Amino acid sequence: MTTTDTWSTSTDVAEHLGRDELERLQLWWRAANYLSAGQIYLMDNPLLEEPLRPEHVKPRLLGHWGTTPGLNFVYAHLNRAIRLRSLDMMYVIGPGHGGPALVAAAWLEGTYSEIYPDVAQDHEGLRRLVTQFSFPGGVPSHVAPETPGSIHEGGELGYSLSHAFGAAFDNPGLIVPCVVGDGEAETGPLATSWHSNKFLDPATDGAVLPILHLNGYKIANPAVWARIPEDELLSMLRGFGYEPYVVEGSSPLPMHHLFAATLDRCLDEIAAIQRRARGDGHPYRPKWPMIVLRTPKGWTCPATVDGKPLEGSWRSHQVPVSDPRNNPEHLRLLEEWLRSYRPEELFDAGGRPVETIREGNPVGERRMSASPHANGGHLLRGLRLPDFRDYAVPVQAPGADKAEGTRVLGRFLRDVLRLNSAQRNFRVFAPDENNSNRLDAVLEASPRAWVAETEPDDESLAPGGQVMEILSEHTCQGWLEGYLLTGRHGFFSCYEAFAHIVDSMVNQHAKWLKVSRHLPWRRPVASLNYLLTSHVWRQDHNGFSHQDPGFIDHVVNKKAEIVRVYLPPDTNTLLSVSDHCLRSRDYINLVVAGKQPEPQYLDMESAIVHCEKGIGIWDWASTDSGGDPDVVMACAGDVPTMETLAAVDILRGHFPDLRMRVINVVDLMRLQDEREHPHGLSDAEFDSLFTRDTPVIFNYHGYPWLIHRLTYRRHNHEGMHVRGYKEEGTTTTPFDMCVLNEIDRFHLAIDVIDRVPRLGPRAAYAREHLKGKLIEHRHHVRTHGEDMPEVRDWEWPS
The missing domain is CATH 3.40.50.970 (Thiamin diphosphate (ThDP)-binding fold, Pyr/PP domains)
Incomplete structure (x- = not known):
């Protein structure tokens, strides 16, 4: 590991960039920062061609500034590396509310205007760009799907690094720089995802370059990772299997030299790791490089506001200058801040980025905002799939095997x-x-x-x-x-x-x-x-x-x-x-x-038809002979289906004249009506299956209220009695789990007796028999520790 002090005293680092390259980086960064701040604040006067007035400022100020300048800084340097090394890169950022940064970058690269022609690289496009941000009918404040070059929204923190590694798997030509915010680093998912390097093969996969961005604060509290002593922090990162390089500072020009030198070293190491793995085929786990970047929170914003620290403080996390529309001093401070980027040097009279900035961009699909990897459908090829019919389980008769x-x-x-x-x-x-x-x-x-x-x-x-x-x-x-x-x-x-x-x-x-x-x-x-x-x-x-x-x-x-x-x-x-x-x-x-x-019920051809329908009557289990049923026995899920069929078997023995219709549901969304879900049945289709007034006993895999929710608009909803999981469980036998939640065959058969009026008093003996079976079951499992043989060995009668 090379420390900040060692780097900063190195002649090579101090003069790492040529004058032209340094100017390109600094201008690009200033432009990205200006556009980012403009998106948070402005709805007009985007180039400050006249004094800033309250009506130029949005009435509602939304967005996050604190992380944004650091993200812009990294983006500018990655662009330089892409240009000089002809790299394919995709940028993933954990601080999702750094949305202004990635929108600004996509606009500066021209990608944004190619996708959204109304947001052109001109004065009117620039006005649209700043106005649309966190504005009704516009774009979100975070890195949403609308943002070119993104696959990671970041609305919730913790997933950037695992997304980055997922992108790198089987993408040997791709490098994925991933900025992990110090707030995000506190989450459990992020903590585990550091270990993704144990699964990344340098011979067949791409590379992930983690950039841990420590700017010190979250919304209102210090960031834990930013307060860890450096020796502990670096020991932890080495323990994760990385070689960390620290870049720290606040003065832009030295930071450009330092970060460029560090990035170049990391990319050289990545290239060497891949050459070794792909050259000699020797499998090994390398020490992948990573960067620890320390910059001030809200870097380049005003130093103070209302007499309190701003840059480098948690106060810069969201909207640093909070009330420029109503507070003249805030308006003055905002204008002074925006003019500090000298927009007249960044954009020409028509609103286009000046040539030096445009020269800082990669071209075509090398632009990170235009990477085809970030719009994966462009690269997607269909799978070659074997014929699933070749794996069919033979079914001679329903339930026999x-x-x-x-x-x-x-x-x-x-x-x-x-x-x-x-x-x-x-x-x-x-x-x-x-x-x-x-x-x-x-x-x-x-x-x-x-x-x-x-x-x-x-x-x-x-x-x-x-x-x-x-x-x-x-x-x-x-x-x-x-x-x-x-x-x-x-x-x-x-x-x-x-x-x-x-x-x-x-x-x-x-x-x-x-x-x-x-x-x-x-x-x-x-x-x-x-x-x-x-x-x-x-x-x-x-x-x-x-x-x-x-x-x-x-x-x-x-x-x-x-x-x-x-x-x-x-x-x-x-x-x-x-x-x-x-x-x-x-x-x-x-x-x-x-x-x-x-049990297996359907041969392959019957299974295909049943799955394509999503729901259907099992005529081989039904006894209504195509007429009006006395009861509809519906089921969804493998165990509920088995218990429903066992209940039907019991009822057929007790009531040979009982007309039962058995309906199995494979596609749960078929229950919803067609106005609510593309797979939903029409009311006519639903009524033909479930009837308008017949009692329905529905045995369902999950929580029963979901079935009620999906069918509440149906004609026969009032006639539905749904059994499902009702938060009863323990360590017990498989059938006892069904009994505890009353989805078992005996409870289902009793439900039918209780809901089919014509069975009347003649069902009393059957009901008593079923109650006795439940008692017998309870004593049996508590004595023998297994289900009754008649349950365990039950088969659908052939």
């Missing part, structure tokens, strides 16, 4: 990996659960990615692996998002209960997709595909902490155009659904399926 759905799916995913190994555009992600989730066949096609130390007893660990496992749902999700948004495909399996760990990340990704789908220049990207398994009804051994199906509810809260939820009841439907999800674009696909041996 059992299979482990996810184990079969693992063989399908194994061959997806094999077919796409040459183009390296598909990875499988899991938080240390691929084998537990019975997807271990994927390891026949690829080892787990791993460049850390290995022991003789380790299995399936190697550099360049396409199977990504780290015990952090946050990091897996971040990697996958970065991978998808840069034009590749992926699959994420997770224990159902712990998918909630990435709830906020799903929020961010869903919002990104919603906005980007309505931007013509943003091309569709591969869908984010989840498999939730080890689910609530088969977590009897792990107990209550592992029993939660609520991730479905969270996903369904997102916009209908984005989310899809599938509950395949058996293996062949799981294969059909998974193939569909891997082919889709711009969705969040949620598939919920168990990993335990379960």
Whole structure:
């Protein structure tokens, strides 16, 4: 590591830049800072061609200044490196509210005007640029999908580094500088993502250059990382496996020399690491370089306001001069601040950046704001997929055989990996659960990615692996998002209960997709595909902490155009659904399926038809003979389907004349009406299935109120009785979990007795028999520790 003092006394560093290059950097940085401040404050007079008046200032001042000048500084230097070295770079910034910086950079590079011609590089375009920022009908204050060159919104902190590494995987020609803010560095997801360097193969992947930006403060408090003594900080970063270089200062010209020299050294080291790995093929984990950049908070803003420190203080975090529209002194201070950048030297009379600034930009797709990697749909190539029918489980008769759905799916995913190994555009992600989730066949096609130390007893660990496992749902999700948004495909399996760990990340990704789908220049990207398994009804051994199906509810809260939820009841439907999800674009696909041996109901051709319909009557299980049913038995989810069929079997024995219609739901969104969701059934279709007035017993995988929410506008909503998970759980047997939550066959059969009036008093004996079975069950599991044989060995009668 080279310290600041060593660098600053070095003749090479002091004279690292030639005069012309130094001038280009300084002018570009001043212009970016001026445009950034202008976006926060101005709605007119963008070049200060007349004295600043209150009406030139926005009535509502929104935005974040504190991090912005540092981001602009780094951007200017990265542009220099790109030009001189002909590099492909993509810029990821953790401080998401540094939005003014990236908008300013995209405008200075010309990309913004190419995408948004109304925001041209002229006086009127400049006025539009500053006015639109955090303004009704304009653009957000953070780095949103509307911002060219971005894949990371940063509305929530903690994910920049995992996104950057996800972008670098399988992108050997890409360097991803990633600015980690000192506030963001305090988050749990960011803390784990430092270890992504143990998974990055310098032979087949690109590089990430972390830049830890320490400006000292968050909104109102000191930043923890900025207050760590330097020896402790550098020891920690070395412990993470990086070689840190410190750049510190506040005087612009020495800082330009110092940062340029440091950046050049880091890029030289990255190139040397990659040459070694790609030349001799020797696998090893390098000490990747990184930069620790210390600059004042709000760098270049006024030193004080209202007699209190501003630059270098937490007060500069958001809007440093808070009331220029109503406070004359603030207006004077704002004008003085803006004029300190000397805009007349930065833009010509027409409002275009001067030639020296334009010379500081890379050209074409080398501009970070125009990088095709940041608009991954441009690079996306469809997967080569095997025919999922080749993996079909034979089904001679419904329910006669059992299979482990996810184990079969693992063989399908194994061959997806094999077919796409040459183009390296598909990875499988899991938080240390691929084998537990019975997807271990994927390891026949690829080892787990791993460049850390290995022991003789380790299995399936190697550099360049396409199977990504780290015990952090946050990091897996971040990697996958970065991978998808840069034009590749992926699959994420997770224990159902712990998918909630990435709830906020799903929020961010869903919002990104919603906005980007309505931007013509943003091309569709591969869908984010989840498999939730080890689910609530088969977590009897792990107990209550592992029993939660609520991730479905969270996903369904997102916009209908984005989310899809599938509950395949058996293996062949799981294969059909998974193939569909891997082919889709711009969705969040949620598939919920168990990993335990379960009855198989549909042969492959029947499964394909059922999945395409999304919902359907199972005539082989129904007894209404195409007429009016006495009761509709609906089910969604593998275990609820099995219990529903077992209940139907019981009722057929007690009431041979009872007319039952069995409906299975694969695509949950079919329940919503067509006005609310693209997959929704019309009212006529829904009524033909569920009728307008027949009692409906709906056995559902998750929380029952979601079914009510999806169907509340339907004619027969009042006739629906929904069973589902109701927060009852413990360490017990599989069937006892069903009984505790009353989704079991006995409770369902009693529900029918209670809701079909014509059964009347003649059902009393059957009801008593079923109540007795529940008591018998309770005594049996507490005595023998397993379910009753008649439950455990039940099969649908052939």
